[in-house]
Amino acid sequence: MQTSTELSYNLPMDLKINEPRTLTGGRVISNLTAALLAIFFALPMVWMVLASVDSEATNQLNLPHLTAAHYWVAVQSENLSALGNSLIISTVATVVGTMAAFLAAYVLSKQHIPFKNPLLLTVLFLSGVPISILIVPIYKMFAALGWLSIIPTGILLGVTALPFQIYQLKNFIDAIPVELEEAAVLEQASSFQILWKVIFPLAKPGLASAAIFGFVNAWGNFLMPVVLINRLADQPAPVRLFGFMGSNSINYGVIAAYSIIYSLPVIVLFFGMSRQFKAGFSLGGAVK
Template sequence: MAQGIYIPEQNEEQALIEARQSASNRRFSIGQRIATHAALIILSLIFITPFFWMFTGSLKTEADLNALPITWLPQTIDLGNYIYGLQALPFALYIVNTLVICLCSMIGAVLASSFVAYGIARIDWPLRTPLFIIILGTTMIPFYVTMVPLFTLFRNIGWVDTYLPLIVPTFFGVPFYIFLLRQFFLTIPKDLSDAAKIDGANELSIFFRLILPLSKPALAAVALFQFLISWSDFLGPLIYLSNQNHYTVSLGLSFFQGQYNTEYGAMMAVSVVLVIPVIILFFFAQRTFIQGITLTGVKG
């Protein structure tokens, strides 16, 4: 006769306790995910609110913009701000000028910073650590401290009212980018470099044919950082550029702000148009950008 399997009462109680704990853990995990997503949604709304206000403001009339209490949505959609804003100034020329500065400074920042970072991270020489500390120390010096000496230097060599003061300094390396790229280069195994040296490769060959292809995420992050900084830079062009044909988009927007009156509708409309390329660029490059930022902090 087949005998039934006997389960002690203690085992039944233990199984019941484990089942309750498992259910409690699932409820806690669900609650934690809900709280996390709710916090992220709230923070997202806080960050999106200024852009939403700028977009709706670009479609409002002057009366709606100055209305009290505030009206978040336009009573009547008015495209006159876009027509006036884009026709009042040669923004197509300003966009081209800004792109020239952005692309050239982006190339300079990527090449120079990667060279310096490679020398600090991959080549053994006695003073590389003190030099790296000095480079990091320069990030603590505010731009306003060096603003006047740099302007005097560039004026004496005849670079004022040209794009050179905004581009050439990036070809000497940017400390923050050097730090990011050094952190990334340290994650690449040195066995690869040693194997390349055994095959007869020199440092330049290793740098261009081995390290740079493996560092695409970090290089993309540096390039995107520099593009965004150059695109939105206002103080640099304001100091060095005086010819209106050389102006950038940031300086162009300042024309809508007068001494006694500011044309907020036109300023918001042009700002919406100018921020669209940056948003598109980030959406296309966000995976590489986030990957590069994440990997640069793997090893110190």
């Protein structure tokens, strides 16, 4: 009797039994892979966080002997002023890049100008060029002009972000319906008024993401300041961090704490405005 019942639903049930099994098999593989990759991505960062609060920090993964001393050292005068220099450089870069990019993006998006496509292609090309190639000619120029200091370096870093920002903003402004401008034109608004009263308010999320890109780009740059800033006291945080790393006895705890303080603004900017950033990024022509 048993064999007969087994036989009776062995065949038709086979598919039903099989289907969930392959699915769970897939789920197990998915979960395992994702978990392994999570460890791969997280472990170096977990180490950094633990080392920053461990009074006996090494580059091994240990349970920390809790202390806040590393953070205290990391915000001492010179370290703090390096962060201040980073802030100056990045702010200058953000303001210069975002403002120029916004004006240009509006024209490239909405107005009729000759040679628009070649211009756009040039901008796209520039956004892909590794900016390290600029150091030799820029160094020569800045040295001749006596500009080897913090503000010109900030302006230069703003310019290196400019091509991508133009693309970001152009794609954002493209999405603003032309009817709004037409209505403004009928009301005798000037180009300046249209830009300021119609486009600017609507483009704010795009401007935010472009500004974040500009800030992060300048905040993270190591090469330009190290070559283009003469005074040691004017060097930004990444250069100071590199100085720590190169010293004979590496103090992992302090470097980890300083790295975290240095990285935090960027992380906050990204996650705090991730929605806008994602919008700007997925619109960014270079990506799609």
